[in-house]
Every structure is written in C-alpha cells, then in structure tokens.
Amino acid sequence: MKSFAITRSAVAALVAGAALTIATTQAAEKATGKPDREHCYGIAKAGENNCAAANGKHSCAGQAKVNYSGQEFKEVVKGTCDQMMGSTTPFEGVNTKIKG
Numbered sequence: 001m002k003s004f005a006i007t008r009s010a011v012a013a014l015v016a017g018a019a020l021t022i023a024t025t026q027a028a029e030k031a032t033g034k035p036d037r038e039h040c041y042g043i044a045k046a047g048e049n050n051c052a053a054a055n056g057k058h059s060c061a062g063q064a065k066v067n068y069s070g071q072e073f074k075e076v077v078k079g080t081c082d083q084m085m086g087s088t089t090p091f092e093g094v095n096t097k098i099k100g
Helices: 002-032
Strands: 037-041 073-077
Touching: none
Parallel strands: none
Antiparallel strands: 037 073
C-alpha cells in the first residue's frame, strides 16, 4: 500500500507540473496573441523564406533561390525546429538532413 501511495503522489506531481507548464504557455500565447516563434534555418524551399538571408544576399521574404539553404529561415513555433530537422542558427551550404 505504501508504494502505491508514493506512485500515486509522483503521478499527481507530474500531472500538476504538466498542467502548470501548459497554463503558462497558454497565458503567454494569450498575452501576445500568438505562440513564441523562432527562426529555423535550412527548412525553407526556394521562394518560401520568411525574411532576409543571414549572409545579407537579399533583404526580403520569398527571395531564397535554393531549397533548404542554411542562410534562409522560416519562423516556426519555438521548440519545433529540431523536429523539422532545421537549425536555430544559420549555417553554410544546404541542409542535407532533408531529402527533397
């Protein structure tokens, strides 16, 4: 019985922690109107980048000439760039992790 109570307490603590994290994230999103975003380099196809190239080759969205360039970014929900096989910092060359 004692181990069951400890396990139940541990699970309750995990659920409470997860609920607090979700509530904090939702409060931040509600305050700003959108989730936190970050630049994710190496995931944009040619012409689908969000803004200027990191190396200064151009200064506008939609001007990427190469698929998955490490100098071009798309804005994504913070924390999802790794899942998309991108990088949160610019890099030379193209992203070889993405087949396309």
